[in-house]
Structures are given as structure tokens and as C-alpha cells.
């Protein structure tokens with residue numbers, strides 16, 4: 001049975017990541033950056049990805065990584081979910097690295113693991129695991145043409161991994177950022193901006209084709225869904241914490257508002273939901289780390305469960321802060337926007353329920 | 366594999382060599398206890414070997430593989446889950462030796478005489494009086510909702526020994542002989558038609574002082590040990606995916622395609638996801654316990670389990686439609702005489718499951734009380750405003 005607990009090493013990793021994010025990306029700084037041209041902080045990325053080695057955790061040492069696993073990577077995702085600091089982690093360290101490893105793109109993976117280069121996987125963030133291979137980009141005459149909307153972390157990526165249809169079927173290509181045109185999207189989620197990517201006869205290098213390309217695409221999505229669940233867990237934990245803090249410090253009618261049972265019970269229910277989300281997210285991380293045959297079920301279960309908990313946590317955070325929770329200044333809205341966007345990323349809870357139904361043989365009709 | 370594990374497995378083989386697992390059931394169970402293989406983390410002589418608690422599952426697996434009998438843990442759940450840890454924590458050497466062996470083997474069934482008509486969630490309000498009389502106590506009062514009192518040889522009971530101090534201070538905890546004079550057990554019929562629980566009337570019952578657990582006036586602290594363990598016992602459980610009531614619904618779904626609708630399908634999958642999340646939470650809790658780091662997660666598990674059992678069984682009736690209108694048996698003639706020995710969610714009809722599940726958010730502490738506990742003890746939110754903390758028990762409004 002998958003280990004659902006956190007190891008001591010994982011707790012140490014968590015502490016370093018949290019220290020870094022608390023020092024370099026406090027809530028006020030995260031908010032301030034959303035209104036500048038430099039949402040991503042390159043120095044923070046270097047400290048996280050290269051100095052702490054977060055970008056190479058799930059990459060074996062022989063491939064230039066640190067030889068840990070997706071389990072440890074999930075710890076970083078949890079912490080980033082708490083912090084909301086904008087980084088290329090999901091696009092580069094999770095999606096592109098998972099796809100690149102599966103496709104055997106060792107050179108690229110090595111560069112990603114070092115943190116020196118970032119990549120994005122050119123798919124809409126809302127792509128559901130198990131959905132068909134994308135066909136919006138076509139390959140002909142050695143080049144790629146097509147458009148992909150709502151790509152995560154493409155804005156500053158050096159390289160894109162692009163799934164495209166070639167004459168002989170699905171294939172994965174690597175394209176340099178110079179060969180594409182990028183249009184910034186005004187994203188619901190202020191701290192994970194999306195980009196529309198257009199390729200017009202862009203020069204591309206093939207890294208996998210046929211079944212290998214499909215497998216790399218599926219692996220990336222399942223890994224992405226599992227790591228996103230960890231992010232949702234971290235986000236929900238942080239929202240619960242902030243809200244409890246507020247319930248203890250805010251007085252109305254001569255009492256701490258946290259002494260009202262109506263609110264205590266809502267917090268207790270939320271805590272129970274977060275507790276369950278932790279078990280579910282840990283299971284998904286463990287399954288993708290071990291390439292367990294249950295990984296597809298675990299990832300969809302995690303998305304079907306953790307999406308709802310994270311949104312609930314952020315919604316409670318807004319509501320129980322009252323007017324202050326409705327302001328731009330307080331971080332509650334950043335959590336709500338991320339939680340809601342995450343609930344759509346890699347498919348909604350109901351899309352995952354539908355997928356689970358197929359995976360566990362509970363047919364719709 | 367560790368040395369401790371090798372050692373235990375060797376002991377299991379020795380037990381199996383000396384005692385036929387297909388032979389006399391009670392004889393085997395007693396031998397298992399005496400070999401220290403009952404609860405391996407207990408001390409030698411008390412059913413254990415001071416081994417890590419995690420290794421119990423190794424012992425149980427080897428015994429199960431050999432076809433050894435079990436002590437039917439569901440039938441003696443109150444003894445195993447509540448009385449045993451309380452006796453172990455607060456009992457004298459002599460008390461532990463007297464009670465733990467027959468408790469574990471199931472020779473003696475236990476029940477829990479806590480709730481009273483005037484004291485349920487607010488257990489500390491209880492009024493069953495115990496008055497000292499030489500080296501005995503004389504007990505008068507009424508207990509209620511007592512599961513298995515009709516089968517029990519022993520009861521754990523909390524009484525009021527000092528009505529003049531605030532309620533949490535004046536209580537004392539005893540073990541009561543259910544065969545003692547003055548103990549009257551009356552079946553109490555429940556929502557499902559039969560009677561799992563009872564009313565218990567105590568009239569001038571004499572309890573020897575040697576059956577007191579903990580100091581006089583310390584009953585509340587001792588009761589906390591019992592209640593903490595009750596929550597763990599009710600919430601936990603390692604079962605494979607699609608176990609319990611969700612298995613019944615999934616089976617119906619797979620075998621009766623004519624019942625399927627799109628709305629029901631999404632609801633089914635929502636419940637399936639919740640059931641799996643709750644199962645994984647239980648597994649994680651077990652891993653925490655095994656690693657020696659129990660957390661408050663048991664409360665989350667119990668809260669989720671109660672709600673989920675109710676939602677799934679309600680959905681099952683809806684899904685069945687016309688068949689959901691029928692019930693299996695209200696036991697109108699026999700409820701006093703034919704009593705269930707354990708709760709069997711799967712052995713009976715969906716209507717029974719739906720009704721029995723209503724008890725899950727009441728028994729062992731209601732879901733509302735559980736939320737108070739989580740909010741206050743886990744999240745550190747302020748306690749309820751209390752009007753009963755400093756008033757002597759006898760002056761409280763009742």
C-alpha cells in the first residue's frame with residue numbers, strides 16, 4: 001500500500017521551500033507583482049528550482065536530476081499552493097518534465113531539471129486526462145502550424161513541447177520560443193497567467209511519435225492532475241489557517257466571531273475536508289511516483305475531490321472575512337481565483353467523475 | 366523483515382503447532398492470548414509481548430492464513446475498543462489481570478453505561494448516584510441507549526459521587542457486574558424495528574470498591590480515555606476499495622441498467638469519490654497510528670463516515686425506486702426476544718441500511734458535538750459560552 005504519510009526528508013524539504021517563499025514572496029509581494037510586467041520573479045525561480053533543486057526532484061540522477069520523485073515534487077506543489085507565488089513550476093517542472101521524460105527527451109529534461117531553462121506543454125490548461133490527443137496543431141513540411149489557447153506558464157518559457165498531428169498520426173515536438181507568437185490572456189487566475197500560442201510554419205524537432213507520443217501526453221496529464229491536487233491541498237490548508245486566524249482576532253457583538261457555533265462548525269467541516277484531501281492527494285502523488293497501475297484512478301479521484309475542497313476553502317475564506325475578504329488588498333481573492341481556475345484545470349470535478357466511471361466500470365448508461 | 370517480526374511469526378507457528386486452529390474455538394483464543402498474540406503491544410501476561418503495535422497485522426494475517434478463529438471483534442467491540450484501553454490506562458495490575466483475558470477472547474461481553482435520559486451529549490450532567498458503604502458503593506439511577514446490555518457480563522459505568530461540586534469534578538468511574546442484584550435491563554425498540562440497545566435501571570446495586578477505575582472524583586478523566594478510543598474505533602478501518610454500503614449501490618448499478626439515469630450517475634460517482642476519499646483517510650489514519658503518531662484525523666473520519674453512510678443509503682433507496690418502498694422486517698412480534706448481536710449493514714435490506722445509518726451521527730458522540738470538538742481542540746477556536754462550569758451539580762437546571 002502506498003505510503004500516505006510525509007517522510008522526515010519531505011518535511012525538511014517543505015521547511016526550506018516554505019522559508020524561501022515566506023521570505024521572498026510574502027502575500028503583499030505576490031499581489032504587487034500581479035500588476036507589473038514581471039509577474040514571474042526570475043531570482044525566486046533560480047532559488048527554488050536551481051538552489052533548492054525543486055526542478056529536478058522527479059528526474060533521476062543519471063538524467064541530471066536529484067533522483068527523488070513526484071512524491072517530493074508534490075511537497076513543493078503544496079507549498080506553492082499556500083504561497084501563490086507565480087512560477088513556471090506546473091508548466092515546466094511538472095507537465096514538460098513529465099512529457100519529456102516519458103518521450104525520452106533526455107537533453108531537454110536535463111536542462112529543465114537544472115532550472116536554467118523552462119518549458120511549457122502546449123495544451124489548454126483545461127485539458128482532461130483521457131481526452132483524445134489534440135489536433136489543433138498540424139505538422140507538415142517539417143514545420144508546425146496551429147493555435148493553442150490557454151497555455152499555462154508559456155509566457156516566459158524558453159521552449160515549448162507541442163503535441164501535434166503529423167501525417168502518420170500523433171507526435172510530440174520541441175519548438176524554441178523564438179519560433180512562436182504568444183498573446184497574453186487576461187486570466188481569471190492572476191497568479192497563473194495563461195497565454196495563447198500561435199505557430200505559423202514554426203520549425204520543430206520531433207521527440208516522439210505514435211503510441212509513444214500518446215503515452216507521453218497521457219502521462220503528463222495524469223502527473224499534472226496529481227501535482228495540481230497537491231497544490232489544491234496546500235491552498236486549502238492556507239485558506240483554513242488564515243480564516244481561523246481571522247475568527248480569533250475579529251470581535252463582533254463583544255465576542256470573537258470564532259466563538260459562534262455556526263462558524264465553528266463550518267471550520268470543522270472544512271478541516272475534515274482538508275484532512276480527507278490530504279489522504280487523497282498523497283495517494284495520487286504516491287501512485288504517479290511509483291508508476292502504479294492505479295495512477296489514472298488516483299489522479300482523477302484527487303481532482304474530483306481536491307478541486308471542491310480548495311474552492312470551498314477559498315469561498316469560506318472570503319465569506320468569513322466579511323467586507324475585508326471582498327477587497328483587492330486582502331489575499332483572499334487571489335486564493336479564490338486560483339482555486340476556481342485549478343478546479344477547471346485538467347478537467348472539472350464532474351469531468352473526472354465521468355472519467356472515473358469509465359475507469360472503475362460504473363457506466364453512465 | 367525485522368527481528369521482532371521474525372520472532373512473532375515464529376510464535377504464531379508455535380501456537381498453531383500446539384493448538385488446532387480448527388479445534389475448540391475458545392480454547393484456541395485463550396491460548397492465543399496467553400502466547401501474547403492477542404494485542405502484541407500490551408505487556409506480557411496481558412495478551413501481549415511489548416512489541417510494536419504495527420506488528421499485530423502480521424500476526425493476524427498469519428493466523429487468518431492458517432484458518433484460525435477470530436474473537437469476532439464486532440460482537441465485542443465495546444470491550445475491545447473502549448473498556449480495554451480504559452482498564453489498561455487506569456486499572457490496577459489486579460484489575461487488568463481479572464478482566465482483559467475474557468474480554469479479549471469474548472468469554473465476557475462488555476457494555477457502556479454512560480448515557481442517561483438527562484445526560485447524552487452533556488455526559489458530565491449525569492445523575493446516577495453512587496454512595497459509599499464500607500468497602501462498597503451503593504448505586505441508584507437510570508442509564509439509556511445501552512447497546513448490548515442484554516448480553517453483557519460487565520459494564521463500564523460513570524456515576525455521580527459528589528453532587529455538591531461542579532459537575533465535571535464529582536464523578537467516579539466503576540466496572541459493574543451486570544449480574545448483580547438490582548440491575549434491570551429492558552430492551553428499547555429502535556427506528557429499524559428491533560432492539561440493539563436497552564434501558565438499564567440500577568436500584569441499590571452494590572459495587573465493591575475494588576471495581577473502581579481511577580480515583581474517587583476522577584471519573585471525568587477516566588471517561589475521556591473511553592471516549593477518545595470510541596471515536597477512533599468508530600472512524601477507523603482498513604477495507605478494500607468499494608467496501609461497505611457503496612459496494613451494494615455499485616452492485617445494483619452494474620446489474621440493473623434499467624435504473625440508470627444521467628442525474629443518478631453523477632450522484633453515484635460523487636458518492637463513490639467521497640467513499641474512496643473516506644477510505645483513504647482511514648488508511649492514512651492507520652498508517653499514522655502504526656507509526657506511533659496518532660492525530661485528530663479520526664474525528665474527520667467519523668464525521669465523514671456518518672454523513673456518507675447516510676447519503677449513500679438514501680441514494681440507494683432513490684435508485685431502487687419502487688423496490689425502495691419495501692422493508693424486510695419490522696420484527697413486531699419478536700423484537701423483545703430476537704435481538705441482533707451486532708450491526709450488519711449489508712445483511713439486510715436497503716431500507717434497514719437507510720434507517721440504521723441515522724444512528725451513525727448520534728452514537729459515539731453526535732456530529733454536532735464532534736464539530737465542536739474539532740473546532741475547539743484541533744483549530745483552537747473559543748469554547749462555547751458555559752453557564753455550568755462553576756455551579757455545583759445539584760444546582761444546575763435539569
Ligand SMILES: Cc1cc2nc3c(=O)[nH]c(=O)nc-3n(C[C@H](O)[C@H](O)[C@H](O)COP(=O)(O)OP(=O)(O)OC[C@H]3O[C@@H](n4cnc5c(N)ncnc54)[C@H](O)[C@@H]3O)c2cc1C
Nearest residue numbers: 477478479480485486510511512724727728729730731733
Ligand atoms: C445506536 C445507538 C447506540 C448507542 N449506544 C450507547 C451505549 O452503548 N452506551 C451509551 O452510554 N450511550 C449509547 N448511545 C447514546 C449516545 O451516546 C447519545 O445518544 C448521544 O451522545 C447523544 O445524546 P442524547 O441522545 O442525549 O442527545 P442530546 O445530547 O440531547 O442531543 C440532541 C441534539 O442536540 C445537539 N446538541 C447537544 N448539545 C449540543 C451543543 N453543545 N452544540 C450543538 N448541538 C448540540 C445534538 O447534536 C443533537 O442533535 C447510543 C446511541 C445510539 C443512537
